[in-house]
Amino acid sequence: AIKKAGVLGATGSVGQKFILLLAEHPEFELYKLGASARSAGKPYTEAVKWRQTATIPPSATDLVVVECKASEFADCDVVFSGLDSDAAGDIENEFKESGLVVISNAKNYRRAPDVPLVVPLINASHLDVVARRVKQARAANKNTGFIICNSNCSTAGLVVPLGALIAKFGDISDVTVTTLQAISGAGFSPGVLGFDILDNVIPYISGEEEKLEWETKKILGSVAEDDSFALRSTMTVSAQCNRVAVSDGHLECVSIKFATPNKPSVEQVKQALRDYVSESQILGCPSAPKQCIYVLEEADRPQPRLDRNRDNGYAISVGRVREDPVFDFKFIVLSHNTVIGAAGSGILIAEILLKRGVL
Ligand code: 11C
Structure with a gap:
């Protein structure tokens, strides 16, 4: 079945790229878009219109933007984060703690020893650890939330x-x-x-x-x-x-x-x-x-x-x-830099996790 994808920082430049790459994706559907309180409640087209160069795919046009709160994204299978680093730390941690899978383009957790930093073309093997941890957590009925970071472009x-x-x-x-x-x-x-x-x-x-x-x-x-x-x-x-x-x-x-x-x-x-x-x-x-x-x-x-x-x-x-x-x-x-250097790497990480039965 098609997996439900959320995008955090949906009106920012990386968030917009995630949305474009997910819009026609065969395995993920755009399901929730999150942005600041200023944008929440607005249809995506309205929320992003101050960005003069935004390209808005039809599948995102009518989605109503919500605040970046884990409760809003509870039924997403995966959440892609294009948040700025000043907001990413707390929000991504809250999402992880509430059991969500977060694939982040932000720099906040890249250096954390328990967070894999993955360029999917070269060190997808680091995702083995995530796959193992998630399977153990599932078997023990524990929280299966985690964060994976993609690298700087x-x-x-x-x-x-x-x-x-x-x-x-x-x-x-x-x-x-x-x-x-x-x-x-x-x-x-x-x-x-x-x-x-x-x-x-x-x-x-x-x-x-x-x-x-x-x-x-x-x-x-x-x-x-x-x-x-x-x-x-x-x-x-x-x-x-x-x-x-x-x-x-x-x-x-x-x-x-x-x-x-x-x-x-x-x-x-x-x-x-x-x-x-x-x-x-x-x-x-x-x-x-x-x-x-x-x-x-x-x-x-x-x-x-x-x-x-x-x-x-x-x-x-x-x-x-x-x-x-x-x-x-x-x-x-x-x-x-904005595809394999940013949002595209996040999408490839999710595709690999899906093939391995993690999502
Ligand atoms: C640049 N590398 O071209 C930066 C942009 O850590 O993901 C991406 C920043 C990052 O200025």
Whole structure:
């Protein structure tokens, strides 16, 4: 049966993306939309109209927005949270405590050792712990509520090729990454700019470098014997982040050093990226990309405008794979920051949970 989905932060930019991705979804129906008290009681079209660029799918038009209270969402099978971090902490915790499954794009619980941080193309295995805990809780008639976080958008693009290469060649010891990030990551669209980006590059994004350096290690680390998700990767990651005049699609210039003295060749690195298959593809999830990582050979690709929508924004593009005179290899990564970098990852997590009988 189709599962009932709720969306928190429904009028925000991530919430709107969740709504668009759920509107035509074969396994989930849009069932409850939550927003601030200011929007509660209004039909969604009315609540979101102050956002000049909003696209409203027909299945959401007449849904009446409610406040983000667990009691309003009690009969949802899954709740996607696009809440801002100032509201997400208390609300998501209340939902979890009342037995709801929350898949969150907010940063609040990403570092919590009992909360998995999942980029579904690369560490869906961390969901095993959730599946086990939920089955035990069900058997004991206990609360089966939990929170799963998806990562920061630039982290999502970075960890996919890193994880694919670790799976094939063993640990990576050092990573440097310089990002060129789209304005939609800051919640802006081209028509509604929040700052002077045209003819400009802003060489600072608050908190972003720390997220890349920290989240990458949690995602690519193993799960501890006590099922906790503490930092377990010993990789050193150094990030520099820039905002550029692009609407969607984060580009990242990455250099890596393998821990092993037996280095693969450039061709072997490319082949390993091409051959990588994610669990979402193996399980046949409806939103899974056809190819997880596209390796492009043209010298000037990937580019955001040309390559961000591969496989509906769920695939990662890698280009310019070459030797690095300081580290071992360098390459460019492009990911769609609002799809696989945000709401799309949340949807894929839910699809995997459904296939595993958790939802
Ligand atoms: C950006 N990475 O592009 C941010 C947006 O932690 O989910 C996403 C923030 C987050 O500015």
